[in-house]
Amino acid sequence: MTLPGPGKQPYHHGDLANALVQAGVELAREGGPDAIVLREAARRVGVSATAAYRHFSALPDLVEEVAAAALSRLALAMEAELDRCRPTGDARADAWTEMLAVGRGYVHFALAEPGLFAVAFTRDKPAVDNARASGRTGLTARDLLERALDKMLAAGMLSPDDRGPASIASWAIVHGLSELLVGKLSDLPAPAREAVIEQTLEVFGRGLIIRE
Amino acid sequence: MTLPGPGKQPYHHGDLANALVQAGVELAREGGPDAIVLREAARRVGVSATAAYRHFSALPDLVEEVAAAALSRLALAMEAELDRCRPTGDARADAWTEMLAVGRGYVHFALAEPGLFAVAFTRDKPAVDNARASGRTGLTARDLLERALDKMLAAGMLSPDDRGPASIASWAIVHGLSELLVGKLSDLPAPAREAVIEQTLEVFGRGLIIRE
């Protein structure tokens, strides 16, 4: 024992559940969903392999928590991108700027944190509590997208008939673009990647915006 | 031993590599990428656990083969959807019909075979040989998409300036829609799902097609 004083760790951790989720997030960042390994998370927290079972019924439970944290970080990244928008007063321009920011935030998060992004959309759990999956403003990634679409609608640049379809279509375009850039198109050099993102969002926007 | 006659299996399998890939495809159908388990594939083929190592350097090798097979099936599904198109002679209408068929084939395959679809886009292998990943006509899923876009271009309904961006944008919209419908939106009832697919493709198409 090298550290005297209060260094001796107590028998009980105190906040093991959160610590394990935190470790799980780190593992997910390093290697995606499959890298979330119960024994390794426990090891990193400095606790025995089976201690996690006092807080999670099994591994998928922990993965679900990590997924919620990942979704929250996605929302935070989108909010950060939104913060960089400076409104001009032109409702139409501002609405589209917000829509672009939301989309860019989504895709850039996927590129910056591919492991977390993959965990966030791991499909083997039914539903995630929205409260834990949200960002600073309490809104989820999807909420942020819906809000941008509502502003486009309010600005008269989106047909009411399109409001419904636009919801899933917008999500699909940013999600698909993210998955492709992180996966099959992962060898695109960064500059080309940025161009692709802008062009894709623009082409998609033309389908939404009412031609005047 | 209950079966007499020629039932005694030979020491050498004869076509073990293919048999293992076939078993891997079946496992992937049942449970996605994580369900591809070497020992189980060997068990199903009736061979010892380590026999696979005579044909694959390790598990990721087998997964890669399964992924190629899955991509091939995706292309086949898209070709089948294309076969149902009856050309009208109107180049513009036919081009868009083909585009829709390609997109529908993509999304419907994902919904019909979510496990294979997930394996096809598992991201931990660099590249897949296009020959093995193609369908009946020797074209990959992406090739089929590009061909539809070329026809739209030839029919004058797609601006040459958009031809480049349209490539990835189209892929992104069908891919993102597939991932969402199989994942986070998996509880959508089938009829609503079909409506979403049609509406999404239509909204996206409006962004591509030159407004006359």
Place this chain on the structure above:
DNA sequence: GTGACAAGTTTACGGCGTCAACATCGTCTC
């Protein structure tokens, strides 16, 4: 025939998720 090589087998190792049994702590009651 015999020797080399390809293809399958057995055995073994460490890592994983998980269960059952045991240990330690704070807390609540008398």
Place this chain on the structure above:
DNA sequence: GAGACGATGTTGACGCCGTAAACTTGTCAC
């Protein structure tokens, strides 16, 4: 205070997984 008790961690064990090493069986070339 004393002691019971529930929540939290630990140890040990089990079966499954991927993989490596050494051995066995079949085939074909000479």
